[in-house]
């Protein structure tokens with residue numbers, strides 16, 4: 200299991216014992232069909248570059264960057280070494296009223312990647328925590344400037360903003376909301392932008408639907424702008440099936456927010472760090488939000504970390520009152536954790552050295568052509584793409600929503616390709632290092648699975 204240097208040898212994982220019945224019984228798995236999984240567990244025990252390895256020695260091509268996060272591919276030396284060095288040097292530093300140099304170094308490096316104006320960063324440990332932090336910053340910001348009546352938060356149908364109470368309240372996935380009671384009060388939702396009747400098989404941004412941003416005017420008319428603190432949207436909705444914003448939609452949302460003094464929050468947990476061929480979706484779309492969340496790709500998925508970027512003016516609004524007092528009563532024991540900061544710095548180096556944050560824009564035509572080649576297969580009803588994200592929507596089986604796509608997922612796994620499905624949409628979001636032949640293998644495997652599963 201351990202090599203000469205005392206490190207875990209990933210190759211020794213092949214043939215390693217699988218899980219025990221007691222382990223299977225004990226582990227309550229997140230967002231998993233536990234009983235189905237435990238009947239025939241799908242395990243990975245090692246990874247390198249574009250591939251996972253299973254305990255029985257199979258290589259599985261990763262077409263979803265783990266879970267939209269391993270943007271530079273697996274087991275990258277700079278990141279691994281940075282984490283190992285950091286663990287031996289400083290394991291933990293209290294983040295409240297104390298600091299450690301790497302958190303400041305990382306903040307400086309990160310704000311060089313954000314659109315001009317988003318120059319402050321607040322650290323959390325996941326996308327969900329970044330979202331909660333952003334919502335709280337928005338509420339406290341208005342109060343700090345004497346507009347404490349702005350307490351309403353606006354999300355969007357089919358939005359996903361993590362699993363904490365603020366996130367599911369502004370989120371728009373019924374399955375994640377319906378079993379958790381009343382949630383956060385004073386939340387409303389914009390209509391979603393998915394319009395297959397007009398936009399099916401759009402390559403890149405769909406042509407129709409910019410006017411759906413005007414839904415915010417409807418909510419302003421209903422609630423009055425003086426009660427609304429912020430609007431939060433994913434620039435491209437990932438978890439509800441790769442919903443690409445119509446041309447002009449985000450620009451229009453920005454204009455309406457400006458008109459009414461409402462903060463615009465982009466949740467870039469998926470779209471950040473090169474996924475759309477630019478450092479952030481905000482860069483790609485030329486729309487700068489007031490607050491922007493990220494996670495996942497910030498550390499290449501290696502150590503949990505999330506962050507919120509804020510405009511200078513938002514930060515400055517808090518910097519009043521007695522100087523010895525805490526300006527924003529919020530933060531986590533592990534905010535800016537040394538291991539996460541080291542991993543993030545190693546990640547940013549890797550992205551820079553290999554030009555990964557813009558590789559998706561150069562390869563987007565190839566990626567688009569590949570995913571759209573699945574058009575015409577049985578039960579395929581729409582295909583969507585932007586940057587290195589593709590969605591292939593299947594017609595649901597009558598009375599069994601999600602099952603057709605899940606069967607495709609299982610088939611692909613058997614054939615050595617990891618895909619992700621959400622509802623009946625197959626989502627592809629490979630590491631940004633993917634080569635054309637590997638992408639073709641993903642497409643061929645998905646095509647064969649769709650035909651077999653039909």
Ligand SMILES: Cc1ncc(COP(=O)(O)O)c(C=O)c1O
Nearest residue numbers: 325326327359360361466468469
């Ligand atoms: C847009 C968005 N926001 C928030 C989250 C939650 O992130 P985490 O699972 O790290 O809490 C996700 C996760 O997929 C996401 O896609």
